[in-house]
Each structure stands twice: as structure tokens, then as C-alpha cells.
Amino acid sequence: MEERKVKPRKRWLTDWWPNRLNLKILRQNCPNSNPYGPDYNYLREVEGLDVDAVIKDLKELMKTPQDWWPADFGHYGPLFIRLAWHSAGSYRIHDGRGGARDGSIRFPPRINWPDNISLDKAIRLLWPIKKKYGRKLSWADLIIMAGTVALEDMGVKIIGFSLGREDIYEPDESPDWGPEEKMLTGxxxxxxxxxxxxxxxxxxxxxxxxxxxxxxxxxxxxxxxxxxxxxxxxxxxxxxxxxxxxxxxxxxxxxxxxxxxxxxxxxxxxxxxxxxxxxxxxxxxxxxxxxxxxxxxxxxxxxxxxxxxxxxxxxxxxxxxxxxxxxxxxxxxxxxxxxxxxxxxxxxxxxxxxxxxxxxxxxxxxxxxxxxxxxxxxPQEFEQAFARAWFKLTHRDMGPKACYAGPYVPEEEFIWQDPLPARSYELIDDTDVAELKKTVLASGLSIPQLVYTAWSSASTYRNSDRRGGANGARIRLYPLNQWAVNHPDELKDIIATYEKIQQEFNQEQEKKGSRKRVSLADLIVLGGCAALEAAAQKAGFNVQVPFTPGRVDASQEQVDVEFYKEIEPFADGFRNYFRDPADINEGDVYTTPEYFLVDKAQLLTLTVPELVVLVGGLRVLGATYRYEKYGVLTDNPGVLTNDFFVNLLSMDIEWVPADDYRYLFKGYDRKSGELRWSATRVDLIFGHHDELRAVAEVYASDDAKEKLVRDFIAAWNKVMNLDRFDLK
CATH class of the missing domain: 1.10.420.10 (Peroxidase, domain 2)
Known part of the structure; x- marks a missing residue:
């Protein structure tokens, strides 16, 4: 039997249960918190807004001082600029959080930051306008609109603005705003x-x-x-x-x-x-x-x-x-x-x-x-530079131009909007999809490769600023094709295989006189769907994974290179990737791989059950970093079973640390002492954390085999289409 050694640790992260991994961020802003109800569609409502009337009201308000809070220089414009700036200015590129898109500056912690003193007064000054337009104008839009109209009223030639920011109705506690317990320390x-x-x-x-x-x-x-x-x-x-x-x-x-x-x-x-x-x-x-x-x-x-x-x-x-x-x-x-x-x-x-x-x-x-x-x-260059920078400041978390609304959206498309080319061909139909699935499965690419590549492409999406995703197939372009977690060397060959399939299909359609074409972006997702169907069939379930064509391929010129270089992930629990376990700081939950897993899940808008079933499914499919065995708790990788949960929760297995960082673990048979499994702490968290274990137990049950397949496919389909704003 292998010798079991581990460096002793002074203090364990989970010594005290309140310090355990917090899943609250996966339950925020549920439909029940919205007072307008589940059928409310803000984008539809704001289309009926009289924007020019709002602008007129704002300009009048700015020059009408209130005794309870006098205006500096007789004009509230500078105060509204500060409000809009501080609403948008908390945005940060590494996770896309902060910013102005949800009106969260109205809630703690942001409304209570010392840098935001008196912005509560600015919000109250705007209340009569919010009251007047009600459901047709969100606080998030009104705050940015007030600052932008103030600039225009004070002489700036703005380049436009967009509506379309929907309010939240509870504090956003998802961002890690800092480890300090005292303000104005760093x-x-x-x-x-x-x-x-x-x-x-x-x-x-x-x-x-x-x-x-x-x-x-x-x-x-x-x-x-x-x-x-x-x-x-x-x-x-x-x-x-x-x-x-x-x-x-x-x-x-x-x-x-x-x-x-x-x-x-x-x-x-x-x-x-x-x-x-x-x-x-x-x-x-x-x-x-x-x-x-x-x-x-x-x-x-x-x-x-x-x-x-x-x-x-x-x-x-x-x-x-x-x-x-x-x-x-x-x-x-x-x-x-x-x-x-x-x-x-x-x-x-x-x-x-x-x-x-x-x-x-x-x-x-x-x-x-x-x-x-x-x-x-x-002077003209300065004014133009300021107007463009202001537009970027106040709109960079809104996502692609497809998410913009209102009569004053600029014609220009900016690199930070992740632009895409217009589709100039007809979409493939169900018959084409079926044939392409057969071609992909016969291409020599394995189920783990197909699943891993599709997931790598789609899971770049983050809802915080609506950037990334499968549309555009940017995974094949620099710098995403050089991210370590995306297997750069292998990815090159996989993309070459997809390009050959694409070329042959499109040439055949052209010979037929058909205008149908398939994009690489669609093929990558379709390949993952085909692999899932094959993996489910091996498990005894004939299912069809939903697939909706319509993605297009971005060019290298349409990639915000510096941005994507900066946000290369150092952790991805879904693929069991963690760049350097030495970065785990004992006692600090914000440095643990499981924290970054939950963080990623929130950016993907996943619920707790969706998080659980996706990790369990990806593991048994063998879609792990470098296709290593960590977390692949099954004797039949590539088959969509509930084995991950069954074996993780089995009392026949004893887990012991396998490295000094308590990142890697080995599972031994309690009776024979035989080494059965290897895993990371991301895997073990599903058996250790009470809430995650409660869901894992559902999928480990004898009657959950089909449920796991269907739930995994539903969550998979959600992630594959998170950036399909053309469908929303």
C-alpha cells in the first residue's frame, strides 16, 4: 500500500462552520425578489419610454435647486456626473463585476463606501423622475442617463447612450470587494x-x-x-x-x-x-x-x-x-x-x-x-477622447451591441463590445445537424476532447459584463488559443479538424447551389452536443441534446487582445484546473479552488443544482484539465453516469491529503488499503460541504441515473447559449 504522508497544518480552513464556502451568491436576485413579477420584461418596457421627455425633465431638474440639498453653482449636473461615474467606475476587468448595469450602487456595500458620500442625496434628487416613469425607466438607466445628460447640458458633445440596464432589488453580495475589515485601508x-x-x-x-x-x-x-x-x-x-x-x-x-x-x-x-x-x-x-x-x-x-x-x-x-x-x-x-x-x-x-x-x-x-x-x-481631440472614454466607462458592462436599446445608441461598434460579423448565409437545418454530428463523431476526436473544447469555448462567458461565450469561436484566436487551461497544442489540432469538416460541408452546399453554411462556432458547440448524446447512449439513455444554430465566427481583428490576455483564468473548478496550489492561503476562503468554482458558477448564472450536476457530469466524461484522472471517479470515463457522486459519497473510501497544500487527495479502500481514486479539493467539497452534499446525494441515489443525464443536458444547454442574445 502507498505511504500516506502530509505536511501538518496549523489551522484548517473549515475549523469553524461560519467560515465555510458560502453559496449565497448562487441564489441572489431570483425572480421572487422582483416586485414586477416573473412576466416583467424591462427591455420591452423601455422601448415605450419617451426618452426626449426624460431628457427634458432631467435638464429642468438640474437647474432647480432644492432647499434640503442646495446645488453647487446652481446646477446639479456635477453631482449627477459623479453619481453616474461612481456607479460605473466600480467595474473591474478580471471578473467583470461592479459597474452600472444593475443599479447596485443603491445598496450596500457600495452606497456606504466613503468614496460615495452624498451620492444618496443625488439618488433622492432623481426620485421624482423615477417616480414619474416607473416601470419604463430603471434606476440603473436613469443614473447613467442623468450623468450623460448633465455632460451634454454643460457643453460636451456626447457620442450617445444606451438604455437597457435592469435593476436588482437586493444587495449584490457576490463581488469580493476586498479582505479589509476597515474602510480606507488597502x-x-x-x-x-x-x-x-x-x-x-x-x-x-x-x-x-x-x-x-x-x-x-x-x-x-x-x-x-x-x-x-x-x-x-x-x-x-x-x-x-x-x-x-x-x-x-x-x-x-x-x-x-x-x-x-x-x-x-x-x-x-x-x-x-x-x-x-x-x-x-x-x-x-x-x-x-x-x-x-x-x-x-x-x-x-x-x-x-x-x-x-x-x-x-x-x-x-x-x-x-x-x-x-x-x-x-x-x-x-x-x-x-x-x-x-x-x-x-x-x-x-x-x-x-x-x-x-x-x-x-x-x-x-x-x-x-x-x-x-x-x-x-x-481641444477637439480632447473633447472627442473624453466623450468616447465616458461612453466606455458607462457602457462597458452592458455586453455586445445587441443588448443596447433606445434612440441614441451610436452606430459605431467598439472592440470592448466583442463585435461579431453579420451572418451572410442561411442556417443549417435539422438534417444537416444530424449529418454533421455523425461526421464529428467519426473524425477521430474523442468524447472528452469534444466536450472539453465545447465547454472551454462557451464557459468563457460571464454575465457580469456579458462578455465571452461560444458565439464568435474566439477560442481559436489569440490570446484565448494560448490560455493554458484551453490546451493550446491540442486545441490547434482540434480546430484544424473542425475547419476541415466546415470546409467540406460548406463546399458541398455550394456545389448544390445552397446558401447554407456552418460556422466553426456552431461546429464546436455541436461537437460537444454530439459527444453528450454518445456518452448518454453508452449509459443506456437515448437523448437528443438541444442545439440551435446561428453563431458566427469572429475575426482576429474583432478580439480585444489586451483584455483577454489580462483575464486568462488561473482557476477553473469545472475543468479541475488550478494554476498554482501554492497560492492557497490557509484560513482565507477567497484563495481556495472551491471559492473560485462558486465564483465562476455565479458568473455563468448557475444555480446550486446546476453547479453540482455539471461538475459531476464533466468529471465522468473525462473533461478535465490535461485529461488527468483527478476527480474522474469512474471506471468508465466517457459514459454519462452518476458514478462521480456514487464513489465520492461511498463510505468504502477514505480520503487523505496527497500534497503540502491540501489541494490533491487520494482515496483508499478502507478494507484493502488499495488506492482507488485521485481527486482535488474541488471534487471533495461536494462531499464535505453540507449544502453541496445534500444535492450530491440526490444524484448519487440509485433512481437518479436518468435524472442526472437530463439535468446535465439542461444545464449544458444553458451554458452553451448564455451569449445568444439573438435568441432573447
Whole structure:
């Protein structure tokens, strides 16, 4: 019998049950939470919205000050820009979470972040418009629309905007916003000086970076380094970064009228009589000239309600001195400038221009300063760059253009929308599908290869920003064809086989005078479906796996290369892949492979039962990374059985760790001591975790063989079509 050794560990992750893997994120935003009911279709409702009437109402609202919350400079536009920006600006590329698409800035944790102080007031200012249009206008759309209309009202030539964001009605607790337990700290999200994935903001409770400088240190050069990382993590390059900062800071002001000791609790922690409003400021009047948000007291431009070059000119042409705000924050004042900046509430007063450390980063960073100077010398280029960057900021989580709605959607299609070519041929029919399945199964590709490739293609989808998926067959293009988890060397040969099948079929159709063609994207999915039917037949079940043609093939020019290089997965529990087990940090659930499995399942919109049955089915089909035996708990791989669950839950097997990281495990027969199985902790979690085990027991039962086949096929079909917006 093999010797069983394992390095002793001081503390086990699951010592205390509240620290166990949390499946709540797979149950969020179910239809029962929507007060409009299961038949409500927001995209259909918003088609009937009088968009121009909403724009008119917004422009009127922006210039109608309310006594309960006065408008700076007599215009709420800058406040609405900040609301839209902070709604969209929490987006991060590594998992696509955050952003503006669901209106989640209305809920904790985001509404309670210190960076969002007073945005609860902006939302309440918009309530009369939301109330007026009701079911036809979501909060998510209204927030972005308010910021965009504000830009237009203050002189920006916007390139358009889209409706189509549907609200959620409960807090979104899925994102891991950071390990810190205290706001405005960030040390725990850095490892070896690098900001860990998936974080984009450098401190808990911020959208981007500390405006005062890293950790409060007023160093513009070091601030530029953090800005570059944070904006890159949110999908922005250097030019877009400068355009957004310079354009956004053309408007409004920062607020820090007095010490922060007078600031009350966040909205969720405020007393019930506050009715959801937070951050009450007990200094003088607590509003207008006595407002506190960030603690800085800065007005950037002499024209804070008009777009232009004033911000850039003042930034680049002045020398700057460090000073303290009334709240004690480090900020900068123009050294020799006269008082040219208007007061936000007293037309008789003027102030010297002031800047944040994060502003001075644009002056002292050599790359940023070069871009800023070019923008200053080319006003039209600056305005266009800002308009395009704003559109990207506020729309990048909406997915492809097929998801856009309303009369002001731009004609241009952007690379970050994962564009696809228009289909110029007729679709294959059921007879063609049947023949192509036979051809694929006779091609020499195995069931594990066919299943693995189809899953690899389709499971790139993530609902957080509606990117990825099987449509386009981007798996065959750079850089996805180089992802380690996609088996690059083998994938090349598999794609070549599919290309040959495609070429022969399409040539035959052309000879017949038929306009029918098959895409590689369809063939890859169809191959997986054919393999499932063969695997189910081996298990004794004659089933037909649903397949709907209509996918097209993207070109290399239609791939957002830098984006897909950045998001290459380091973990995928569905394929039993984990790049480096040494990254497992004992006691931190957010570093474990099983956490990333649940994280991935949520991005694929899976329920707990769908997660369970898909993993069990993929294992017995042999669709594992490098086709290794880890988790393939069956003597008949390639047959769609419930063996994974039967053998995992069997009390005849004793599991012991097989490596120092407690990632690999071996299963021994309790009586004979014979080594029977190998598995990872992703496999074992289905027997260890109480909720997952409860579902696994259903599929391990003697009467569940057919149920597993049918449930697996249903979940498979769901994943294969997640990006088929043409069908929705």
C-alpha cells in the first residue's frame, strides 16, 4: 500500500462552520425578489419610454435647486456626473463585476463606501423622475442617463447612450470587494507590492485611488503609479485615463468644509428616521457651503459648469504648493494664481484654483503629462477622447451591441463590445445537424476532447459584463488559443479538424447551389452536443441534446487582445484546473479552488443544482484539465453516469491529503488499503460541504441515473447559449 504522508497544518480552513464556502451568491436576485413579477420584461418596457421627455425633465431638474440639498453653482449636473461615474467606475476587468448595469450602487456595500458620500442625496434628487416613469425607466438607466445628460447640458458633445440596464432589488453580495475589515485601508489587497486580482481600487471603500496620494502620502509621481494600475484594472488605457480625469474634473468641486468628526454614519447605519439618507454632517448647516464628502475643499476650474480646457490649462501652467483642507487633508493650491475660481454658493467670492495629488499626477508623470499637453493643444481631440472614454466607462458592462436599446445608441461598434460579423448565409437545418454530428463523431476526436473544447469555448462567458461565450469561436484566436487551461497544442489540432469538416460541408452546399453554411462556432458547440448524446447512449439513455444554430465566427481583428490576455483564468473548478496550489492561503476562503468554482458558477448564472450536476457530469466524461484522472471517479470515463457522486459519497473510501497544500487527495479502500481514486479539493467539497452534499446525494441515489443525464443536458444547454442574445 502507498505511504500516506502530509505536511501538518496549523489551522484548517473549515475549523469553524461560519467560515465555510458560502453559496449565497448562487441564489441572489431570483425572480421572487422582483416586485414586477416573473412576466416583467424591462427591455420591452423601455422601448415605450419617451426618452426626449426624460431628457427634458432631467435638464429642468438640474437647474432647480432644492432647499434640503442646495446645488453647487446652481446646477446639479456635477453631482449627477459623479453619481453616474461612481456607479460605473466600480467595474473591474478580471471578473467583470461592479459597474452600472444593475443599479447596485443603491445598496450596500457600495452606497456606504466613503468614496460615495452624498451620492444618496443625488439618488433622492432623481426620485421624482423615477417616480414619474416607473416601470419604463430603471434606476440603473436613469443614473447613467442623468450623468450623460448633465455632460451634454454643460457643453460636451456626447457620442450617445444606451438604455437597457435592469435593476436588482437586493444587495449584490457576490463581488469580493476586498479582505479589509476597515474602510480606507488597502495593505491587505497588495502582495509583493502588486495589487491582487480581482481588485481595482487601491483601498477599501474607494472607486479608484486615494486622491490624497498613496496611503495619504501627497506624492504625485507615486500617485500616478497607482492611478495607472487602478484604471488599467478597470479597462482604461493611459489616454482614456487622462481624458476621464481631465474631463470629469472640469466640473464641480470637492467638499471638505470642516473636520470629519462631525460626519454621521453611512446610509445603512443611520437612524430609522433618516429614511435611508446617511452621512449627516453636524457642522454648521451641514449642507451647501458646509458640506463634507471627501474632506477636500477643491474647485478645479473657473467654469465648473462648462466643459473646456480650463482644468488642463490651470494644472499645467501653475506651480503648486501643498496645503491642508479645513478637514486636514493634503491638497494643493496654485502658488501665484489670482483668485479666479467662483464660490459654489456665494457669487461675490472667488478662490485660488486647487488640485488633488491625483490631479498633479497628470502633470508629473511623463506619459500622462505628454497626453495632457496634447489635449490642451488640441481641444477637439480632447473633447472627442473624453466623450468616447465616458461612453466606455458607462457602457462597458452592458455586453455586445445587441443588448443596447433606445434612440441614441451610436452606430459605431467598439472592440470592448466583442463585435461579431453579420451572418451572410442561411442556417443549417435539422438534417444537416444530424449529418454533421455523425461526421464529428467519426473524425477521430474523442468524447472528452469534444466536450472539453465545447465547454472551454462557451464557459468563457460571464454575465457580469456579458462578455465571452461560444458565439464568435474566439477560442481559436489569440490570446484565448494560448490560455493554458484551453490546451493550446491540442486545441490547434482540434480546430484544424473542425475547419476541415466546415470546409467540406460548406463546399458541398455550394456545389448544390445552397446558401447554407456552418460556422466553426456552431461546429464546436455541436461537437460537444454530439459527444453528450454518445456518452448518454453508452449509459443506456437515448437523448437528443438541444442545439440551435446561428453563431458566427469572429475575426482576429474583432478580439480585444489586451483584455483577454489580462483575464486568462488561473482557476477553473469545472475543468479541475488550478494554476498554482501554492497560492492557497490557509484560513482565507477567497484563495481556495472551491471559492473560485462558486465564483465562476455565479458568473455563468448557475444555480446550486446546476453547479453540482455539471461538475459531476464533466468529471465522468473525462473533461478535465490535461485529461488527468483527478476527480474522474469512474471506471468508465466517457459514459454519462452518476458514478462521480456514487464513489465520492461511498463510505468504502477514505480520503487523505496527497500534497503540502491540501489541494490533491487520494482515496483508499478502507478494507484493502488499495488506492482507488485521485481527486482535488474541488471534487471533495461536494462531499464535505453540507449544502453541496445534500444535492450530491440526490444524484448519487440509485433512481437518479436518468435524472442526472437530463439535468446535465439542461444545464449544458444553458451554458452553451448564455451569449445568444439573438435568441432573447
Amino acid at each position: 495593505k491587505e489587497r497588495f502582495r509583493g507590492g502588486e495589487l491582487e486580482r480581482p481588485y481595482a481600487a487601491t483601498e477599501m471603500g474607494l472607486i479608484y485611488v486615494n486622491p490624497e496620494g498613496p496611503g495619504g502620502n501627497p506624492d504625485p509621481v507615486e500617485s500616478a503609479k497607482e492611478i495607472r494600475v487602478a484604471f488599467a484594472r478597470m479597462g482604461m488605457n493611459d489616454e482614456e485615463t487622462v481624458a476621464l480625469i481631465a474631463g470629469g474634473h472640469s466640473f464641480g468641486k470637492c467638499h471638505g468644509a470642516g473636520p470629519d468628526k462631525h460626519l454621521g454614519p453611512d446610509p445603512s447605519s443611520s437612524p430609522i428616521e433618516s429614511q435611508g439618507l446617511g452621512w449627516k454632517y453636524g457642522y454648521k448647516s451641514g449642507k451647501g457651503p458646509d458640506t463634507f464628502t471627501s474632506g477636500f475643499e477643491v474647485i478645479w476650474s473657473p467654469t465648473p459648469t462648462r466643459f473646456g480646457l480650463q482644468y488642463l490649462r490651470i494644472l499645467l501652467e501653475n506651480e503648486w504648493e501643498l496645503e491642508k483642507s479645513p478637514a486636514g487633508k493634503n491638497q494643493w493650491v496654485a502658488k501665484d494664481s489670482p483668485a479666479i475660481v467662483p464660490d459654489a454658493h456665494d457669487p461675490q467670492r472667488k478662490h485660488k484654483p486647487k488640485m488633488l495629488t491625483a490631479d498633479l499626477a497628470l502633470k508629473f508623470d511623463p506619459v500622462y503629462s505628454k497626453i495632457a499637453k496634447r489635449f490642451l493643444e488640441n
